[in-house]
Amino acid sequence: xxxxxxxxxxxxxxxxxxxxxxxxxxxxxxxxxxxxxxxxxxxxxxxxxxxxxxxxxxxxxxxxxxxxxxxxxxxxxxxxxxxxxxxxxxxxxxxxxxxxxx
Numbered sequence: 001x002x003x004x005x006x007x008x009x010x011x012x013x014x015x016x017x018x019x020x021x022x023x024x025x026x027x028x029x030x031x032x033x034x035x036x037x038x039x040x041x042x043x044x045x046x047x048x049x050x051x052x053x054x055x056x057x058x059x060x061x062x063x064x065x066x067x068x069x070x071x072x073x074x075x076x077x078x079x080x081x082x083x084x085x086x087x088x089x090x091x092x093x094x095x096x097x098x099x100x101x102x
Contacts, residue, residue: 006086038068045072046099048092050080073099 014022047069049062058076066074075095080088 003087006083010083035068038065039070042070044099044102045069046096047072047074048084048095049074049076050082050084050088051076051078052080053082053084055082 047062047066049056049058051058053061062074062076066072077084077088077091080091085092
């Protein structure tokens with residue numbers, strides 16, 4: 001089944017990296033304050049977030065980011081997971097193309 005294949009591929013990708021690199025990456029993106037960077041962006045930005053993201057909770061990311069962006073558009077997806085570009089690509093691609101064309 002497709003879901004099992006996606007999960008196995010993510011597992012494979014995780015095993016390809018070193019533990020120090022994984023740790024340092026998580027440390028960097030979880031401890032870096034991007035508030036001033038987001039405030040400085042003045043071009044249109046599309047923020048897309050799955051409401052069922054168990055890796056990066058929507059309240060800690062998208063809902064805060066959209067408040068800081070001068071020209072941001074937020075689209076949330078009920079039930080979509082962290083890997084939504086893989087598992088929900090027809091919906092994601094449609095919305096992304098619509099944003100680019102607008």
